[in-house]
Amino acid sequence: MQKKIYVADDEKNIRELIMSFLKNDGFEVKTFEDGKALYDAFLMDPADMLIIDIMMPEMDGLSLCTKIREKHNVPIIIVSARDSELDRITGITIGSDDYLVKPFSPIELVARVKAIFRRMQFDQGNYEVNPLLSYGDLTISVDKRVVHCKEVPLDLTPTEFALMVYLFEHQERAISREELLKNVWKFDFDVDTRATDDVVKRLRKKLSCSNVKIGAVWGFGFKLEIEDSFKGK
Numbered sequence: 001m002q003k004k005i006y007v008a009d010d011e012k013n014i015r016e017l018i019m020s021f022l023k024n025d026g027f028e029v030k031t032f033e034d035g036k037a038l039y040d041a042f043l044m045d046p047a048d049m050l051i052i053d054i055m056m057p058e059m060d061g062l063s064l065c066t067k068i069r070e071k072h073n074v075p076i077i078i079v080s081a082r083d084s085e086l087d088r089i090t091g092i093t094i095g096s097d098d099y100l101v102k103p104f105s106p107i108e109l110v111a112r113v114k115a116i117f118r119r120m121q122f123d124q125g126n127y128e129v130n131p132l133l134s135y136g137d138l139t140i141s142v143d144k145r146v147v148h149c150k151e152v153p154l155d156l157t158p159t160e161f162a163l164m165v166y167l168f169e170h171q172e173r174a175i176s177r178e179e180l181l182k183n184v185w186k187f188d189f190d191v192d193t194r195a196t197d198d199v200v201k202r203l204r205k206k207l208s209c210s211n212v213k214i215g216a217v218w219g220f221g222f223k224l225e226i227e228d229s230f231k232g233k
Contacts, residue, residue: 003117004028008038008064009053009079014102018051018079021106022113035059039067046074049113054080054087062094069095073157075116079104092185092199095157120145120158133168136212136226140168149210159184160203167214167224176221196222 005027009015015031022029030047032038036058038050050068054061065076078091081102091099098112131143139148147154147164156164162184167175177196185196200214200222207213215225 002026002028003048004030005049005051005113006030006032006038006042006047007051008032008035008056008061010034010056011053014053014079017106018109021110025110025114027113033057035061035064039064042068042072042074046072049075049077049116051077051079051109051113054078054082054091062090065091065094065096069157073155073161075120075158077109077112077116079109092159094198095159095202097157097159116158133165135168135171135224136210138168138207138210138212140165149207152209154206156203156206159199160206163199163203167222171224174217174221174223178221180221 005022007015007018007022007029008031009018010033012033015033019029019031030041032041034057035052038052039059042050052061052064056064059067061078061080065078068074068076076096077098077100078096079100079102080087080091088099097116100109100112131141133140133142137150140146141148142165145161147156147161163180166180166184180196204214211227213225213227215223217223
């Protein structure tokens with residue numbers, strides 16, 4: 001089925017450039033000149049992916065990303081002229097799945113779009129033998145991309161879901177921040193390793209219903225823990 005992508009950027013030439021390259025690769029594309037227009041359209045007819053600029057009128061990209069994440073886990077790529085490490089980390093921690101700096105190669109953007117869709121398909125197809133992971137009162141249906149807490153589904157973003165799967169796969173040991181950045185975020189550039197912390201904070205709130213906690217390993221990273229094990233059980 002043809003994937004539908006929404007693009008929001010206040011620069012017409014950028015919108016048309018992105019749309020042209022994505023359409024050439026078989027994607028259905030709709031463009032918007034501000035964040036609010038995209039948000040309103042998305043509520044009426046959700047897309048399979050969003051590509052958004054940060055600096056836009058009506059509703060900026062960061063606000064748009066935050067509002068979308070309140071309701072949906074659709075993949076989001078931020079494309080922005082703001083290229084500081086703080087901007088990249090902010091974009092990732094509020095829920096975007098990738099961050100591309102202007103000026104950019106449209107071929108690279110298309111490659112990243114395909115990579116995200118491919119990763120999602122791979123995550124589904126990579127667990128044909130054992131598609132169900134469990135720890136404590138949490139279960140992950142990897143093929144369906146759903147995490148259940150006591151049979152209640154949790155609404156996770158693609159990055160949050162990938163992080164949970166990785167932690168479940170390595171539940172017997174602590175995972176460093178550097179390992180998460182490399183294997184979950186797929187970062188190929190150096191960033192402050194605390195970029196993972198805000199995403200973990202979001203996950204901890206979503207796991208408040210569970211006896212499974214993401215424990216901190218001081219100065220290193222994180223490890224899954226079962227809360228009852230620390231209450232004398």
